[in-house]
Amino acid sequence: MTTTTKGSATEMPGDGPPPSQKSLLTGSLPRYAAPALLAATAALAAGVLLAFGALGIAQFAVFTVIAYAVVISIASRVVENRRQATDRLVTTIVYACFGLAMVPLVSLLWTVLSEGLARLDLYFLTVSMNGVTPSMDAGGVYHAIVGTIAITGLAAVISIPIGLLTSIYLVEYGQGRLKQAITFFVDVMTGIPSIVAGLFVVALWMMIFGPGKTNGAAGAIALSVLMIPVVVRSCEEMLRLVPNELREASYALGVPKWLTVVKVVLPTAIAGITTGVMLALARVIGETAPLILTAGSSAVAINWNLFNGQMMSLPVFIYSQVRMGGAINYERAWAAALALIVVVMLLFFLARLVSRFFAPNLSR
Amino acid sequence: MAKRIDVSGLHVFYGDFKAVEDVSMTIEPRSVTAFIGSSGCGKSTFLRTLNRMHEVTPGARVQGKVMLDDQDVYGPDVDPVAVRREIGMVFQRPNPFPTMSIYDNVIAGAKLNNQRMPKAKADDLVERSLRGANLWEEVKDRLTRPGAGLSGGQQQRLCIARAIAVEPAVLLMDEPCSALDPISTLAIEDLIAKLKENYTIVIVTHNMQQAARVSDVTAFFNLAGTGKPGRLIEMGETNKIFTKPEKKETENYITGRFG
Numbered sequence: 001m002t003t004t005t006k007g008s009a010t011e012m013p014g015d016g017p018p019p020s021q022k023s024l025l026t027g028s029l030p031r032y033a034a035p036a037l038l039a040a041t042a043a044l045a046a047g048v049l050l051a052f053g054a055l056g057i058a059q060f061a062v063f064t065v066i067a068y069a070v071v072i073s074i075a076s077r078v079v080e081n082r083r084q085a086t087d088r089l090v091t092t093i094v095y096a097c098f099g100l101a102m103v104p105l106v107s108l109l110w111t112v113l114s115e116g117l118a119r120l121d122l123y124f125l126t127v128s129m130n131g132v133t134p135s136m137d138a139g140g141v142y143h144a145i146v147g148t149i150a151i152t153g154l155a156a157v158i159s160i161p162i163g164l165l166t167s168i169y170l171v172e173y174g175q176g177r178l179k180q181a182i183t184f185f186v187d188v189m190t191g192i193p194s195i196v197a198g199l200f201v202v203a204l205w206m207m208i209f210g211p212g213k214t215n216g217a218a219g220a221i222a223l224s225v226l227m228i229p230v231v232v233r234s235c236e237e238m239l240r241l242v243p244n245e246l247r248e249a250s251y252a253l254g255v256p257k258w259l260t261v262v263k264v265v266l267p268t269a270i271a272g273i274t275t276g277v278m279l280a281l282a283r284v285i286g287e288t289a290p291l292i293l294t295a296g297s298s299a300v301a302i303n304w305n306l307f308n309g310q311m312m313s314l315p316v317f318i319y320s321q322v323r324m325g326g327a328i329n330y331e332r333a334w335a336a337a338l339a340l341i342v343v344v345m346l347l348f349f350l351a352r353l354v355s356r357f358f359a360p361n362l363s364r
Numbered sequence: 365m366a367k368r369i370d371v372s373g374l375h376v377f378y379g380d381f382k383a384v385e386d387v388s389m390t391i392e393p394r395s396v397t398a399f400i401g402s403s404g405c406g407k408s409t410f411l412r413t414l415n416r417m418h419e420v421t422p423g424a425r426v427q428g429k430v431m432l433d434d435q436d437v438y439g440p441d442v443d444p445v446a447v448r449r450e451i452g453m454v455f456q457r458p459n460p461f462p463t464m465s466i467y468d469n470v471i472a473g474a475k476l477n478n479q480r481m482p483k484a485k486a487d488d489l490v491e492r493s494l495r496g497a498n499l500w501e502e503v504k505d506r507l508t509r510p511g512a513g514l515s516g517g518q519q520q521r522l523c524i525a526r527a528i529a530v531e532p533a534v535l536l537m538d539e540p541c542s543a544l545d546p547i548s549t550l551a552i553e554d555l556i557a558k559l560k561e562n563y564t565i566v567i568v569t570h571n572m573q574q575a576a577r578v579s580d581v582t583a584f585f586n587l588a589g590t591g592k593p594g595r596l597i598e599m600g601e602t603n604k605i606f607t608k609p610e611k612k613e614t615e616n617y618i619t620g621r622f623g
Contacts, residue, residue, distance in 0.1 A: 175422065245459040249523070251420055253473040253530055254449030263476045267463040 027079045034072065034088075041067040065096045109341075116338030119331045125339065129300040129312075134324045141336045143302045144317035147216065148343065150306055151295060151313055152285050154220035155227055160277055162224075163231025170232070171239040172261050189229035197225040198290025205294070216306035219295035219313070223284040230283055234276025238269040271355035278351035282344050288315040314340040366393035366564045367433045367450075367533040369414060374428030375593075376409050376418065383409045385593035387428075389583060391534075396556060396565045398575035398602065401585035402617070406594025407568050408538050410585070414566065415451035415536060416444040432533070449473075452532035456539040458519035460511035460526070467507040469522055470494060473530035489529055497525035498555050517548020524555065528563070535559065537567040541574065553578050572618055576606050584614045 045063040049055040069092045076085040124140040132139030166186070170179060201222040205214050242265050250260040266273075291297075296310030297320050303311050314336055321333040369391040376384040384406035391397045399407040412418040413426050416437065430437040437447050460469045470490045474481055481489070490507070494500040499521040503514070511522055520540060527535060537556075541549040556578050559565060569575050575582055583599040598605065598614045609615045 243459070245455060245457060246461060248417065248420060248455065249459045249461070249526075250472075250476060251445075252415070252417060252448055252453035252455075253476065253526065254445050255473070255476040256445050259476055259478065264461060264463075268461075 026081055026084075028084075029076060029079050033075065037071050037075065038064075038068050041071055061099075065092070068092060069096075112334065112338050112341060115331075115334035116336075119335035120338050124332075124335055128302045130302070132300070135326050135328060137328060139332070141314070141317060141332070141339055143299065144312040144314045144336060145339065145343070146302055146304060147295065147299070147311040147313040148285065148315075148340075150304060151216050151219045151291065151311060152223060152281060154217065154306055155223035155284060156277075156281055158220065158224040159227040159231050159280070163228045163277075163280070164235050164273070166228075166232045167235035167239055168261060168265075170236050172257070172265065186229045186232050189225070190233065192226065192229075194222075194226055194287050195289040195293070197222045198293035200225065201290070202293050214294045214296065214310075215308060216295050216303070216311035219291045219311065220306065222290035222294050223287060226287065226290070227280050227284045230280035231277055234279060235269075235273050238272035238276060239265060241272065242268045267358070270358040274351050274355040274358065278347055281347060285344060285347070286315050286340065288319050291316050292319065314343070366562060368393050368431075369534060369564065369566075370429075370431040371414075372429045372431075374410070374413065374426065374430065376406065376413055377425050377427075378421065379423040382593040384413075385588070385595050387596045389596060389599055391564060391566060392581070393533075393564045394560060394562070395580040396560050396567060396578050397581045397583065398579035399566070399568045399583050399585060400570075400572060400575050400617070401594070401597075402587070403570070404594075405585045405587045407583075407585045409594075411536050411538055411566060411568050412453075414534070415453055416447050417453060419444060449530055450532055451534040451536060452527035452530060454520070454523050454527050454535065454537045454540050457543050458516055458523050460514070460519050460522050462510065462512045464511060465508045466503050466511045466514070466522060469511040470525050470529050472526055493525040493529040494522075496528050496559070497521045498551060498558075499525055515548070517544045517551060520544060520548065520552060521555065524552075524559075528559070532563070534564040534566065537565065539568050539570060542570060549574070572606075576602060582606070584609075584611075584617060586613055586617070 042060075042064045045060055045067055046055065049059055049063065069089060072092060073085050073089045076088045125145070126142050127138075127140035128143035129139040130143070166182065170182060174182065201218050202214060204221075205218050246264050246268060247260055250264045251257070255263075291313050295313060295316070297312075297316050299310035299312040303309050318333045318336045318340070321329040321336065371390075372388045374384065374387045375382060387410060399411065401407050409418060414430060414437070418424045418426070426438060428438075432447075432450060436442065437451075460466075461472060464472060464475075467490055468475060470493050471481075471486055474486075474489075491500060491504075494503065499518060502518060503522075511519065514522060520543075524535075524540075541552050544552065553574065556565060556567065560580075567575075567578065579602045581599065582602045582605040584597045584605065585594050586597045587594050598609060598611045600610075605614065606618055609618065615621075
């Protein structure tokens with residue numbers, strides 16, 4: 001590349017206008033300059049901080065990043081040009097911000113892993129807290145896992161059909177006032193605080209079954225109230241992404257509208273819909289407040305029955321253990337938190353598999 | 365199999381906007397009719413009214429009469445779905461279904477309608493349609509591969525195969541070659557010449573050479589003015605339109621003095 005540029009510059013016709021004095025060449029920092037400068041500033045930062053006796057990870061990182069940003073900008077300004085210097089400065093800032101954003105995530109995962117792994121064993125996962133006093137070194141989280149699976153499972157069974165059909169209505173059929181009204185109320189519902197959804201269901205159960213009759217199903221209804229709008233929103237976006245040309249192609253073959261929706265639109269959008277549904281599920285699986293109000297916070301035994309008695313769930317288990325305040329309770333809470341994260345991650349893994357299985361194969 | 369289309373006094377509206385005004389024409393069976401005219405003059409809109417595809421757009425409506433042989437396409441008890449099975453359509457951009465294989469794309473008309481057909485019959489239909497679209501030799505070894513993996517020209521021929529697999533009487537083509545390279549265009553034009561033995565073909569094109577090459581009859585559309593509806597200016601034998609048009613407007617357009 002460079003040789004051709006030089007060649008064409010020297011081969012300028014002699015009788016034309018005088019060749020431009022602007023050179024295409026500019027100085028550039030060698031490839032090793034950036035890592036070398038980073039290492040140097042890191043060493044410098046460590047040295048200075050040691051001299052002041054204030055060496056800590058946070059101070060070290062902040063000091064290194066600032067020093068490196070200054071040094072690389074000046075070096076680039078001197079050797080290269082202003083545009084390159086700005087580029088290097090902004091690159092440094094972007095990387096630093098990325099690092100900053102990763103800090104809470106990594107730190108959270110690290111804390112949960114280090115605090116939770118100690119207690120998270122097969123015993124913990126397979127026994128309930130039935131007959132275990134709060135300070136006893138025994139008991140497990142099985143009943144809470146059962147509750148979480150049953151309650152969110154029922155919530156999903158209720159919300160996914162309602163949400164998906166609503167989004168199909170909004171994208172494929174809805175017109176005029178009714179569509180606007182539904183969109184508006186779905187938006188409003190996305191903003192409902194979860195505790196309000198819980199209160200609503202408590203009031204509903206009070207009205208229908210009388211006081212003190214709340215159960216797992218009540219929790220599932222409360223979660224559905226939170227989950228439906230999220231499912232509607234994400235499925236709506238995915239259905240809108242299906243190109244209109246495919247619908248027209250189907251109509252032109254003499255296929256009625258409902259079959260077009262079922263056999264062309266939905267299969268094309270299925271990967272996105274699965275991801276959207278899983279995100280909605282992940283949002284409600286960690287809900288605590290509505291479940292404390294509805295499914296209860298004091299269940300200790302395994303209860304698969306959604307329609308009778310209290311039901312523990314993982315987030316509520318964490319909450320109630322932390323409330324008890326003993327060392328062993330904290331250990332249980334951390335282990336349960338780790339179990340909850342694992343459950344959510346398994347769900348996402350499943351979603352990836354499902355969407356890969358259904359996704360249109362576009363490879364040549 | 366091919367049928368005649370008879371249009372009289374057709375007006376097309378989008379909401380309050382009149383897009384096409386007072387078109388009357390007869391489209392003969394077993395012939396190729398080309399619609400030419402500048403962009404936005406309503407030729408595609410008019411084409412879409414022939415198989416009631418324009419109704420898919422919200423607010424679109426039609427006044428006037430379209431007869432398919434002796435049946436009124438806009439009759440009160442007519443099901444638009446049935447009309448579209450009789451009058452097939454190929455679009456500007458190739459649009460095979462991305463979730464389906466080549467094989468399934470061809471029999472999509474039956475498959476999407478939940479019609480069951482024996483494997484042998486389906487195989488036969490796929491081969492016949494792909495041969496009809498001059499695509500069989502190129503894809504016969506990879507029928508189970510996704511249709512979206514073909515080249516643009518092959519995809520368009522796949523769409524034509526898909527359209528003729530439902531055995532329509534009329535085939536509407538809305539600028540079928542505008543997204544294709546010259547070689548694929550040639551393949552499609554050869555195909556049109558072959559298809560006209562069995563079908564009534566209507567093709568919208570921006571390419572006047574193409575209209576001259578493939579069509580028997582040419583119809584020239586133009587706008588009455590900016591913001592005014594499009595009208596049918598002149599219709600006649602293709603070589604007459606391109607050599608001795610009756611109207612000044614037509615002559616200006618085909619000699620390239622505007623548009």
